[in-house]
Amino acid sequence: xxxxxxxxxxxxxxxxxxxxxxxxxxxxxxxxxxxxxxxxxxxxxxxxxxxxxxxxxxxxxxxxx
Numbered sequence: 001x002x003x004x005x006x007x008x009x010x011x012x013x014x015x016x017x018x019x020x021x022x023x024x025x026x027x028x029x030x031x032x033x034x035x036x037x038x039x040x041x042x043x044x045x046x047x048x049x050x051x052x053x054x055x056x057x058x059x060x061x062x063x064x065x
Contacts, residue, residue: 001065007034
């Protein structure tokens with residue numbers, strides 16, 4: 001699934017994001033609103049990981065969607 005599809009179906013996809021990254025709150029997910037860069041930033045903040053690692057995780061997750 002590409003990011004245009006993810007953004008367009010964000011309400012349906014939020015649950016799968018929450019399954020993958022359980023530390024993200026509902027407020028986080030509302031702020032992200034399907035924006036890949038916002039998701040990467042929130043992962044960096046919540047999990048204390050580097051930007052490249054967050055991007056890698058997001059890209060891997062989106063490939064399996």
